[in-house]
Amino acid sequence: MLLRNTYNTLPSFKYMVDNLNIQSPITLKHLLDTPFCSDSTYINDTYDKIETLFNIIKRNNKIISDFGMKLCQVRDIDGTLANIGNNTILGDIELFEVKSFCILSNEIRNIYNSLNIAIVNFPNLSETVEILDPDHTNIPSFYVYDSYSEELAAIRKKIRIAVADKDRDKEEQLRFEEGVKEDEIRAVLSQKLKQHVKPIREAINAIVELDILLAKAEQAFDRNLTRPDIVGTDNPTSFVGLFNPMIACALEEKALKFQPIDITLYKKPCLITGANMSGKTVLLKTIAMAQYLTQYGFFVPASKASVSLVDAIAICMDENDNDMKGLSSFAAEILKVNEIVSQVNNGINALVLIDELARTTNPVEGKKIVSATLNFLDRHNIRGLISSHYSDISYPTRRLRVKGLTSIPKGVTLTINNINMYIDYSLTEIYDDDVPQEALRIAELLGVDKEFIKLCEDS
Amino acid sequence: MPFIEGILKYNSLSIVGLEKNTGKTECLNYTLKRLQNYPCSVAVTSIGIDGETVDQVYKTQKPEVTIYDGDIFVTSEKLYRQKRITAKIIDILNYASTAMGRLVVAKAINTGKVMLSGPPDTHNLKRLLNEIKNKYNCDLTIVDGALSRLSLGAPAVTDAMILATGAAVSINIQELVNKTKFVFNMISLPQADESLCEKLKDLPNGLYAIDTDNEIHDLHVKSALMLNSTTSDIFRYGHTIYTPGIISDSLINKLKTQKNTESFTLIAKDFTRLFAAPETISTFMRKGGKISVVEKSNLIAITINPFSPSGYFLNSDKMRDALSNAINIPVYDIKRIQ
Known part of the structure; x- marks a missing residue:
């Protein structure tokens, strides 16, 4: 699964991808081709590279702008390279593009070499530049130089004379000859360049990889991200101080803080309960984001992280059924659950995250669905987190509860704007199957009509 | 040399026509030719789509622009390929694409002819003018006002302008004078505080x-x-x-x-x-x-073209005198002073 397929499924994750300070216009399409990776060797290799750059940035922030100034000038020459491969004779504009790309690539390579690190395979394109720079100026400009052919130089000399003499017919004739000669030379150059397509493509790959790695390292540095330990498939995934940069950023605008969360997920399902507004949904989204970030080779927003890689991330949340329009919310949800069931039956090691499972149907059957899902995931040793407001879920499983509302100091009136400050978002293990019944309390605190709340309580 | 010295103190100049076929390109050619006698580096571009060898509206021959050894010119990819000059590409601009491809910045190696094209709007023209001045170190950039429309706003972003008028505007000299004078009055509007x-x-x-x-x-x-x-x-x-x-x-x-x-x-x-x-x-x-x-344009001169595309030919002297009497700015018939 490529990044372009998952990019839009989770806003918190999309935010992190968009946040990358990609410099070169050619990098973006390659970035979206990043594979969802379940191979720990590959991810660790990527992380080693990011760490190397991270340490360089830490010592010297200027390196980002040094690279940035060059990277942002890189242009897409894919079309031209394809033309070379097809034996098309290149025009001056295309030859100029190739030459200026190669000169720029060598300049980027020089900066890279000055760092004395080995993270990409960066070929030297001097031989290619040589073909297009017979005068050895090393300046990004191009025309069919006089030095390519004495004959051409002679024709041009004659053109100058004809122009000075205002001999129009002669000039026309000479310009025709010049054109023919130039075309001959362009054909030779295009042919010669054929052998250089491979190193040029390697250079493009090096530039793209370097650009992405630099952006990831810069993001890790700016956003205080951590390199996760990649642990075995049966080991627990755990985060200390996990946070969600997108939501943290939105809170910051309101002068509020995101409370980081510690959580461990074993290779078993886990039921999570908590009052309304206690951040269960955000928790599920943040875990999904962290798992995606890891498997696409990003550092993660936590102070410490161990991540066990999975084959797929199955998220079932309200906003996720866009593609199921036309179905009732229950139908959409249960079909999604069915999809997860068949994935698991096919032996896919998935991370399953389901928000308020079966909330849209009657509690009697709803509870059965929750129990059955936990049972199914348990039997298949699937790592999962299912949030619910139902009490008396019969299946014996690990349970977590968000601590929820703390005691509210006297004289403080809760509003929709300050309620976050009085919620403790941390998790505790619980061993009974009670769920917090705080819906009416929160409604009251939020200033919902008193008579109406009374009516609720008496109902 | 009429009005050339007046141009030299500016970084950019636009040549705009009051109508199509008012001799704008002749004026541009005259200016580029005369500038060869001065030690100043020149760049030339256009605004909007332009450059057909034959005028698409009236089917009259549209002269190409003569570029001299060492001048910089900017045109579209398509027109660059049709050039009749030896030139060295020094840049390709990705930000200002036209229907005829990206813009190519090139330096002439000898003297020859090109058709010009340029950024499609004033915002990008302004950016290009800045780049030509700072990146390619050109003293003066001349902008061909393209489809002969004042509305394209090339004068709004250049330091100075030349206005081309002529029989194409009206074959009645009095009406020609009135129309030109009106535009002249607009150009001469005072600058606010x-x-x-x-x-x-x-x-x-x-x-x-x-x-x-x-x-x-x-x-x-x-x-x-x-x-x-x-x-x-x-x-x-x-x-x-x-x-x-x-x-x-x-x-x-x-x-x-x-x-x-x-x-x-x-x-x-x-x-x-x-x-x-x-x-x-x-x-x-x-x-x-x-x-x-807020931004006042500096009008340097008015040029006239006595030929109208419909085939009329007005008396150049009469036309020039009538304009000179009505407007306090030098008026030239480019074809005569060449």
Whole structure:
């Protein structure tokens, strides 16, 4: 699964991808081709590279702008390279593009070499530049130089004379000859360049990889991200101080803080309960984001992280059924659950995250669905987190509860704007199957009509 | 050498025609040729789509532009391939693409002919002018005003301009003089108070009132074209009104129907924003209303072309004298002075 397929499924994750300070216009399409990776060797290799750059940035922030100034000038020459491969004779504009790309690539390579690190395979394109720079100026400009052919130089000399003499017919004739000669030379150059397509493509790959790695390292540095330990498939995934940069950023605008969360997920399902507004949904989204970030080779927003890689991330949340329009919310949800069931039956090691499972149907059957899902995931040793407001879920499983509302100091009136400050978002293990019944309390605190709340309580 | 010395003190010059076929390209060719005698590096470009060898409207021959050894020129990819000159590509601009491809910046290796094309709008033209000056170190950039429309606004971003007029505008000399004089009057509109201009020049589109203390008030009208949908009194802060956008008949009509028209001042961003009918503007000004601009264009000369595309040929001397008498600026028939 490529990044372009998952990019839009989770806003918190999309935010992190968009946040990358990609410099070169050619990098973006390659970035979206990043594979969802379940191979720990590959991810660790990527992380080693990011760490190397991270340490360089830490010592010297200027390196980002040094690279940035060059990277942002890189242009897409894919079309031209394809033309070379097809034996098309290149025009001056295309030859100029190739030459200026190669000169720029060598300049980027020089900066890279000055760092004395080995993270990409960066070929030297001097031989290619040589073909297009017979005068050895090393300046990004191009025309069919006089030095390519004495004959051409002679024709041009004659053109100058004809122009000075205002001999129009002669000039026309000479310009025709010049054109023919130039075309001959362009054909030779295009042919010669054929052998250089491979190193040029390697250079493009090096530039793209370097650009992405630099952006990831810069993001890790700016956003205080951590390199996760990649642990075995049966080991627990755990985060200390996990946070969600997108939501943290939105809170910051309101002068509020995101409370980081510690959580461990074993290779078993886990039921999570908590009052309304206690951040269960955000928790599920943040875990999904962290798992995606890891498997696409990003550092993660936590102070410490161990991540066990999975084959797929199955998220079932309200906003996720866009593609199921036309179905009732229950139908959409249960079909999604069915999809997860068949994935698991096919032996896919998935991370399953389901928000308020079966909330849209009657509690009697709803509870059965929750129990059955936990049972199914348990039997298949699937790592999962299912949030619910139902009490008396019969299946014996690990349970977590968000601590929820703390005691509210006297004289403080809760509003929709300050309620976050009085919620403790941390998790505790619980061993009974009670769920917090705080819906009416929160409604009251939020200033919902008193008579109406009374009516609720008496109902 | 007429008017060439006047050009040298500017960084950019636009040559605009009052109509198609008013001899703009001849004027450009004349200017480029004469500039060879001065030690100044020259670049040339255009605004908008241009460059057919044959005029697409009248099917008259459209001359190519002659570029000299060492000059820089900017044109589209398609027209670059049709050039009849040896030239070295020094840059390709990705930001200003036209229907005919990206823009190519090239330096002439010998003397020859090209057809010009340039950025499609003033914003990108401004960026290009800056780049030519700073990146390629050119002293002077000449912008071919392309499809002979003042409305494309090339004069708004260049330091100086030359106006081309001629029989294509009207074959009646008096009418030609009147039309040219009107445009000349618009170009000559006075600049508003300098400190006020400084404050006005970066305002976003909309409608603004300036009170007697030179304080600016946003009238919360999206543009002067939306004037009819506003119910509030736009004169509540004072009688001086500014809009960076287009000024059409409706705004000037509103001003000229007020009592004491003479107390009203209208400020435009530059003269190319005045789209109101000449009669409307003239009536407003005759009643004492004032119009000024934030960015004033420096008109260096007017050139005339006595040929009309419909086949008429006017007397060049008569035409020049009539214009010279009506307008206080040098008038030249380029074909004659060459």
